[in-house]
Amino acid sequence: MNEFALIKRYFERSDDDKSDHGGAVVQAPAQGVVQGIGDDCAVLSTDPDYETVISTDTLISGVHFPENSDSRLIAQRALRVNLSDIAAMGGQPSAFLLALTLPELNETWLEGFSRGLREVSDTYSCPLVGGDTTRGPLSITISILGTVPRGRALFRSGAQVGDTIYVTGYLGDGAAGLGLLDVPIQGDGSEARSVDYLQKRYWQPDPRVSEGLILRDYASAAIDISDGLLADLGHILRASCVGAELTMASIPLSAPLIDTGTKKEAITLALTGGDDYELCFTVPIDKVAMLELKVREGLLSAFRIGEISAKEGLICRDGSGTVVDFSDAGYQHF
Ligand code: ADP
Numbered sequence: 001m002n003e004f005a006l007i008k009r010y011f012e013r014s015d016d017d018k019s020d021h022g023g024a025v026v027q028a029p030a031q032g033v034v035q036g037i038g039d040d041c042a043v044l045s046t047d048p049d050y051e052t053v054i055s056t057d058t059l060i061s062g063v064h065f066p067e068n069s070d071s072r073l074i075a076q077r078a079l080r081v082n083l084s085d086i087a088a089m090g091g092q093p094s095a096f097l098l099a100l101t102l103p104e105l106n107e108t109w110l111e112g113f114s115r116g117l118r119e120v121s122d123t124y125s126c127p128l129v130g131g132d133t134t135r136g137p138l139s140i141t142i143s144i145l146g147t148v149p150r151g152r153a154l155f156r157s158g159a160q161v162g163d164t165i166y167v168t169g170y171l172g173d174g175a176a177g178l179g180l181l182d183v184p185i186q187g188d189g190s191e192a193r194s195v196d197y198l199q200k201r202y203w204q205p206d207p208r209v210s211e212g213l214i215l216r217d218y219a220s221a222a223i224d225i226s227d228g229l230l231a232d233l234g235h236i237l238r239a240s241c242v243g244a245e246l247t248m249a250s251i252p253l254s255a256p257l258i259d260t261g262t263k264k265e266a267i268t269l270a271l272t273g274g275d276d277y278e279l280c281f282t283v284p285i286d287k288v289a290m291l292e293l294k295v296r297e298g299l300l301s302a303f304r305i306g307e308i309s310a311k312e313g314l315i316c317r318d319g320s321g322t323v324v325d326f327s328d329a330g331y332q333h334f
């Protein structure tokens, strides 16, 4: 099989293969793709009332996921983390490109990879519209596009003193799952279920796309948590020239995370571990009541964890109000 046959076989979609998998929610294909895979460029139509949000992420074997991992899971994670960037901007995903570097033409691997990609692509109505295929050490680069109504994108720079800080879900699960990837799931006891849940949270993070769309009406700033809450909230604080106080007891922790270690380990992973892909966002005081109504109505998942302050820096307080030091804040790439 040559490069072109490979692309056609694994990445081009005909209209009748759009629902060949069980489980995932299959929605109508995204609007606006004039030309997908097969020409020199993809062509997307643009609406003058919208802006394009665009982002790219690379996953390298042995660095961002263990070598010999299940290719279906690699694909799912690669697309999900890219969708998370669109979610953090309040964007609606439109389409993505895939630059794939493969050490060899392994059909079993490609079968799993393209299936994983399709499952996520269908769930989020975000079609693959082009890419590049080369030979070399395994690496996956996805570039993703989305849209927001003009002037409505969520930035890191909008937080104001007095804003309430929220996260959309449990923190620490992704980092815990990464630490447990080699642990086999044996039986269906509570320990096995916890490990299974945490591994899934690493491989299949939930990009908070629907939350991002709602947050356009409420949030003053937003970011997705890829490197740990302290590191990523730190980006909001620097971009917005403000500080923050966090209440550690309010940080949402999942039962499986607490079950697999001590409470202290859980909170440390929640604050400094990465790979959660929940959103962290800030809400001005006059919008807090409306936002919390949405939460009670079940339209949005959000946990209040602290407040934006004028004093520079990030302060964490424990239950008794004592300041706790977490100097090792988040994952550093170099
Ligand atoms: P070109 O030489 O013009 O860059 P290519 O021969 O690299 O085009 O690719 C042919 C077509 O297949 C293009 O539309 C390209 O976007 C698409 N393509 C290549 N690799 C992939 C891939 N891994 N996934 C999806 N589309 C791909």
Ligand code: MG
Pocket (backbone or CB within 6 Å): 131, 132, 133
């Ligand atoms: Mg090319």
